Amino acid sequence: MPRFRKISEILRMMKDKTHVRNIGIIAHIDHGKTTMSDSLLAEAGLLSPTVAGEARALDYLEEEQKRGITIKTANISLLHEYEGEPYVINLIDTPGHVDFSGKVTRALRAIDGCLLLVDAVEEFMVMSEVRLRKALEERVKPILFINKVDRLIKELKLTPEKVQEKFVRIINQFNNLIETYGEPEYKDKWKARPAEGTVIFGSALHRWGFTIPMMQKKGLKFSDIVKYYKDGNLDELRELLPLHEAVLDVVVKHLPNPLEAQPFRIPKIWKGDLDSPIGQAMMKVDDDGPTVICVSKITFDPHAGVVSAGRIFSGTIKKGDEVYLVNAATKYKVPQVSIYMGPFREVVDEVPAGNFVALLGLDKCRAGETIVDAAYSDQMVPFEPMKYISEPVLTIAVEPKHPRDLPRLIEAMKRLSIEDPNLVATVNQETGEYLLSGMGELHLEIACKTIQRDFNIEIITSEPTVVYRETVRTSAGPFMGKSPNKHNKLWFTIEPLEEEVMKLISEGSLSDVLSAKARREVLVKKAGWSSREARDVITIDPNMNILIDCTTGVQYLREVREMIGAGFRWACEAGPLAEEPIRGIKVKLVDAQLHEDPVHRGPAQIMPATRQAIFAAFLSAKPTLLEPIYKIQVRVPPQHLGGVTSLITRKRGSVFKVEQRGPIVFVEGYIPVSETIGLASEMRSATSGTAFWQCTFSHWAPVPDSMLPDLIRKIRMRKGLKPEPPKAEQFIVRE
Numbered sequence: 191m192p193r194f195r196k197i198s199e200i201l202r203m204m205k206d207k208t209h210v211r212n213i214g215i216i217a218h219i220d221h222g223k224t225t226m227s228d229s230l231l232a233e234a235g236l237l238s239p240t241v242a243g244e245a246r247a248l249d250y251l252e253e254e255q256k257r258g259i260t261i262k263t264a265n266i267s268l269l270h271e272y273e274g275e276p277y278v279i280n281l282i283d284t285p286g287h288v289d290f291s292g293k294v295t296r297a298l299r300a301i302d303g304c305l306l307l308v309d310a311v312e313e314f315m316v317m318s319e320v321r322l323r324k325a326l327e328e329r330v331k332p333i334l335f336i337n338k339v340d341r342l343i344k345e346l347k348l349t350p351e352k353v354q355e356k357f358v359r360i361i362n363q364f365n366n367l368i369e370t371y372g373e374p375e376y377k378d379k380w381k382a383r384p385a386e387g388t389v390i391f392g393s394a395l396h397r398w399g400f401t402i403p404m405m406q407k408k409g410l411k412f413s414d415i416v417k418y419y420k421d422g423n424l425d426e427l428r429e430l431l432p433l434h435e436a437v438l439d440v441v442v443k444h445l446p447n448p449l450e451a452q453p454f455r456i457p458k459i460w461k462g463d464l465d466s467p468i469g470q471a472m473m474k475v476d477d478d479g480p481t482v483i484c485v486s487k488i489t490f491d492p493h494a495g496v497v498s499a500g501r502i503f504s505g506t507i508k509k510g511d512e513v514y515l516v517n518a519a520t521k522y523k524v525p526q527v528s529i530y531m532g533p534f535r536e537v538v539d540e541v542p543a544g545n546f547v548a549l550l551g552l553d554k555c556r557a558g559e560t561i562v563d564a565a566y567s568d569q570m571v572p573f574e575p576m577k578y579i580s581e582p583v584l585t586i587a588v589e590p591k592h593p594r595d596l597p598r599l600i601e602a603m604k605r606l607s608i609e610d611p612n613l614v615a616t617v618n619q620e621t622g623e624y625l626l627s628g629m630g631e632l633h634l635e636i637a638c639k640t641i642q643r644d645f646n647i648e649i650i651t652s653e654p655t656v657v658y659r660e661t662v663r664t665s666a667g668p669f670m671g672k673s674p675n676k677h678n679k680l681w682f683t684i685e686p687l688e689e690e691v692m693k694l695i696s697e698g699s700l701s702d703v704l705s706a707k708a709r710r711e712v713l714v715k716k717a718g719w720s721s722r723e724a725r726d727v728i729t730i731d732p733n734m735n736i737l738i739d740c741t742t743g744v745q746y747l748r749e750v751r752e753m754i755g756a757g758f759r760w761a762c763e764a765g766p767l768a769e770e771p772i773r774g775i776k777v778k779l780v781d782a783q784l785h786e787d788p789v790h791r792g793p794a795q796i797m798p799a800t801r802q803a804i805f806a807a808f809l810s811a812k813p814t815l816l817e818p819i820y821k822i823q824v825r826v827p828p829q830h831l832g833g834v835t836s837l838i839t840r841k842r843g844s845v846f847k848v849e850q851r852g853p854i855v856f857v858e859g860y861i862p863v864s865e866t867i868g869l870a871s872e873m874r875s876a877t878s879g880t881a882f883w884q885c886t887f888s889h890w891a892p893v894p895d896s897m898l899p900d901l902i903r904k905i906r907m908r909k910g911l912k913p914e915p916p917k918a919e920q921f922i923v924r925e
């Protein structure tokens with residue numbers, strides 16, 4: 191089938207939603223997601239008119255590979271003919287970080303079906319299971335693809351019986367998970383049944399694949415495939431059982447189109463009123479309804495800047511439309527609308543509901559954003575409320591193997607941290623190290639793989655270290671801060687911040703974005719503060735710290751307020767114990783004496799005075815470190831339950847739930863992040879490799895006192911600081 195189509199023809203297909211499929215590939219790391227996308231693109235990539243004349247998609251791929259860059263887009267569109275009809279299949283990239291924050295499933299939100307790739311050699315791994323569960327939670331229909339079957343034949347040289355055993359194990363595992371986590375009414379329909387053609391077997395690398403009915407139709411047996419390998423006739427095998435045909439036939443036949451998927455998925459993934467005009471338009475995939483787009487991925491184009499790719503759930507988006515970004519609370523006039531053809535973007539006039547679109551010029555847009563017709567800005571409930579801050583808990587130092595790559599590495603880290611808000615890139619000022627912080631070992635591993643593969647930079651990484659927080663356990667003060675020129679004095683007290691307030695900050699309901707009046711209201715109504723206390727909040731630090739002005743009648747205070755706020759945030763960025771961020775303090779400015787001449791009360795005077803007094807108070811209020819704690823969930827056969835619980839307890843953790851579901855026991859507990867580095871191998875030996883487990887960030891907890899001094903010393907030395915932390919006296923100044 192010719193893969194070239196006129197734009198007008200493509201848009202016609204997009205309007206007829208029965209000819210559209212929006213899918214994704216999910217897999218454990220290294221199970222072949224990238225290889226599969228590249229192979230499908232090479233065989234079935236929809237060619238755009240601008241490219242078709244000059245080159246085939248494959249040439250483009252080869253060219254890019256020669257130059258060492260792999261295609262990195264949010265979406266690849268494929269063209270496939272099934273029973274004489276052409277279909278557009280949008281393959282949406284599900285970013286590596288999609289599962290790590292527990293709740294964040296933005297890429298899955300945008301697709302209706304997915305291929306779960308499972309490596310035939312390794313079988314089900316942690317992330318195969320986690321991702322499958324997430325897909326089921328979002329009502330995304332999964333199809334199982336057993337990949338790397340060539341390795342069973344060529345490398346492991348397994349007998350057909352052994353191969354069969356492996357397949358059965360993987361299929362059972364898949365079906366068990368659907369039984370446990372699937373929606374009751376779909377459980378049965380979604381199970382993998384080889385005889386019905388809902389499991390695909392193949393090799394993404396060697397580009398062949400089959401389902402059982404396909405084999406039967408072509409009169410082939412598994413032993414025939416083995417023979418092709420023996421004879422070295424891979425090309426023939428590829429022609430006989432082309433990968434894209436196997437995959438895309440199944441996609442068209444067994445995965446839902448937007449008209450089928452949306453009425454079933456919207457009630458689950460969107461919390462607004464289904465009877466409202468917006469709700470109704472989304473349920474019907476209405477081209478004429480209000481525009482609603484859920485952004486699944488942000489990429490940077492060196493020429494075009496921020497590209498926001500997302501799924502249109504209702505309405506038709508056109509160039510020049512007025513839209514509203516719900517999380518960013520910003521209005522835009524859309525400067526350019528484009529669609530993907532193969533891996534390329536083509537500018538178009540408009541794109542209808544049920545499809546994917548790439549919008550340019552929305553520079554405040556981030557993954558997870560909800561875009562809505564500006565006329566509905568006050569009625570839209572977002573798909574995913576933006577969490578104010580993520581809690582990256584592990585850090586690695588990254589350096590390029592070749593020093594000349596350093597500028598590119600910095601650029602790559604910067605981009606990654608914007609594309610994935612859960613990754614934080616920083617520089618250690620003392621040691622000059624480039625640091626990357628993330629949600630866990632696997633998260634960082636994937637980030638490093640992206641740097642190496644997509645940016646083509648060879649890197650060396652350090653062992654991961656845990657991120658801590660500093661906090662206080664009592665109140666203290668007032669303590670005086672004196673400016674370097676001695677002309678200004680500020681007095682502060684400190685106390686632990688209430689849990690309720692921290693919760694409000696972490697939800698995003700309390701921040702400096704709000705007006706002073708709105709902040710006051712939240713504190714009084716939701717946190718139970720007295721209106722006097724809530725009267726004058728100077729600033730709220732997203733790391734859960736708050737600064738309040740409790741003074742009355744201090745002259746010139748208004749002029750230096752901002753500077754006091756900046757001094758406070760500076761103090762909170764790196765605490766005095768070990769230069770880790772401060773968390774959970776309430777600081778009150780109780781008095782001040784300021785110089786009458788503005789020249790003598792600039793930021794260089796006020797900021798250090800503020801920080802110095804806060805540190806004096808902090809160190810006098812029983813300071814300690816907080817360590818991140820994971821919630822750990824383990825699935826294990828009952829005979830290995832003891833191994834799991836004793837491992838968790840030995841690691842300073844605790845088990846709070848043990849539940850038997852069918853032949854499997856589910857264990858839930860808490861475990862300090864610092865104890866989980868290298869946990870994989872210990873878990874394997876404690877359970878003979880039968881446990882599946884996952885860790886997600888749960889909360890911060892004080893480090894046991896017995897460990898505190900050593901830990902502080904260790905962190906300080908790693909950062910190139912003096913081993914002993916400063917004493918309060920070093921920050922206390924007298925009148």
Ligand code: GDP
Binds near residue numbers: 219223225338341395
């Ligand atoms: P991803 O992390 O899921 O994107 O995995 P990749 O696509 O990068 O694949 C990881 C490794 O497995 C690469 O070295 C691939 O060449 C290899 N690979 C992928 N699919 C196959 C396959 O079907 N057979 C074999 N033998 N290797 C494969």
